[in-house]
Amino acid sequence: MFSFFKKKITGQPATEATGNSTATPANTSASAAPSEVTPQQMPAERPRASWMARLGQGLRRTGQTISTVFTGTKIDDALYEELETALLMADAGVQATEYLLADLKKRVKDTGATEPSAVKALLAASISQLLKPLEKPLTIGAHKPTIIMVAGVNGAGKTTSIGKLTRHLSDSGASVLLAAADTFRAAAREQLAVWATRNTVEIVSQEGGDPASVSFDAVTAGRARGKDVVLVDTAGRLPTQLHLMEELKKIKRVVQKAEATGPHEVLLVIDGNTGQNALAQVKAFDETLGLTGLIVTKLDGTAKGGVLAAIALWGQGRVAAGGSAVPVYFIGVGEAVEDLETFNAQEFADALLG
Numbered sequence: 501m502f503s504f505f506k507k508k509i510t511g512q513p514a515t516e517a518t519g520n521s522t523a524t525p526a527n528t529s530a531s532a533a534p535s536e537v538t539p540q541q542m543p544a545e546r547p548r549a550s551w552m553a554r555l556g557q558g559l560r561r562t563g564q565t566i567s568t569v570f571t572g573t574k575i576d577d578a579l580y581e582e583l584e585t586a587l588l589m590a591d592a593g594v595q596a597t598e599y600l601l602a603d604l605k606k607r608v609k610d611t612g613a614t615e616p617s618a619v620k621a622l623l624a625a626s627i628s629q630l631l632k633p634l635e636k637p638l639t640i641g642a643h644k645p646t647i648i649m650v651a652g653v654n655g656a657g658k659t660t661s662i663g664k665l666t667r668h669l670s671d672s673g674a675s676v677l678l679a680a681a682d683t684f685r686a687a688a689r690e691q692l693a694v695w696a697t698r699n700t701v702e703i704v705s706q707e708g709g710d711p712a713s714v715s716f717d718a719v720t721a722g723r724a725r726g727k728d729v730v731l732v733d734t735a736g737r738l739p740t741q742l743h744l745m746e747e748l749k750k751i752k753r754v755v756q757k758a759e760a761t762g763p764h765e766v767l768l769v770i771d772g773n774t775g776q777n778a779l780a781q782v783k784a785f786d787e788t789l790g791l792t793g794l795i796v797t798k799l800d801g802t803a804k805g806g807v808l809a810a811i812a813l814w815g816q817g818r819v820a821a822g823g824s825a826v827p828v829y830f831i832g833v834g835e836a837v838e839d840l841e842t843f844n845a846q847e848f849a850d851a852l853l854g
């Protein structure tokens with residue numbers, strides 16, 4: 501069993517191969533990839549500092565308004581009011597904003613801080629602690645294949661994230677099979693096929709068929725071919741499109757028919773730019789599918805990074821109700837294949853506050 505935490509994508513181009521339709525092997529080297537990963541097999545890591553810079557740059561728009569709150573000389577009501585406004589503007593939402601303010605005031609009292617700059621550091625600690633439960637590695641290997649179903653609204657970055665994740669997994673020595681369960685949009689299938697070609701992995705794809713049956717075929721093929729991971733890309737949909745949400749449930753049910761223990765991960769891809777709307781998506785998709793993890797994309801250049809605080813607080817409620825936390829397995833910080841990073845609460849909090 502191995503997990504994908506603090507392991508990077510190299511961004512090196514893979515050998516070109518053809519992404520075929522209907523489960524034709526695109527490349528045998530992918531099938532021959534080892535199922536266990538040793539440290540020696542890990543790709544050379546891009547320095548984490550460069551990721552941090554990227555994330556910091558991206559979140560600067562969120563952080564600017566928060567950071568200016570601490571440029572004064574006094575810790576007073578005005579400071580807390582400004583901070584409240586800044587957190588709301590960053591789309592932390594009312595509840596998470598209230599939670600953070602109360603926690604911060606307690607920290608200020610406990611530490612006896614007297615300088616606004618010290619309050620900023622305490623806020624970073626508070627945000628980091630709130631976000632900590634979102635930090636968890638994506639682990640594969642307990643099941644072969646590990647079946648990962650990926651959902652989200654249109655344009656959230658599902659296919660791109662699957663492409664990046666495929667590279668991430670392949671570079672770590674795992675063999676991957678892609679399932680193009682968006683059978684309606686030719687462009688979506690083509691886009692996934694391009695990622696399959698780039699990453700030299702096999703793809704199961706079918707024009708105009710039933711998304712659930714494509715998923716079934718992919719899981720069956722993945723097992724027959726001894727793949728480590730089957731990644732199922734589903735079509736984008738809004739939570740209000742109830743028939744399409746039902747279709748997602750059907751895909752999940754049919755995957756379970758093909759493999760009783762699956763899907764092992766149900767991931768939601770959310771666009772970090774959509775702020776509070778992303779939280780609404782998390783709730784709706786969780787209700788429909790039972791999410792096991794999130795990928796938050798487009799954190800390069802968003803003013804709404806605060807939504808992660810809202811998601812973390814929602815997760816606290818889920819745990820309190822007897823469920824498990826829904827971690828952020830990865831964050832997207834750009835369009836390129838290497839722009840996928842594991843989530844780290846402390847780094848995120850630091851980047852957020854600049």
Ligand SMILES: Nc1nc2c(ncn2[C@@H]2O[C@H](COP(=O)(O)OP(=O)(O)OP(=O)(O)O)[C@@H](O)[C@H]2O)c(=O)[nH]1
Nearest residue numbers: 654655656657658659660736797798832833834835
């Ligand atoms: N800046 C930035 N762009 C991203 C990121 N992730 C995805 N994108 C871009 O977002 C756009 C939509 O990405 P897709 O992967 O096609 O989204 P999708 O969810 O598969 O879309 P549908 O198939 O329409 O549902 C593309 O232009 C991507 O390049 C990211 O982390 N940062």
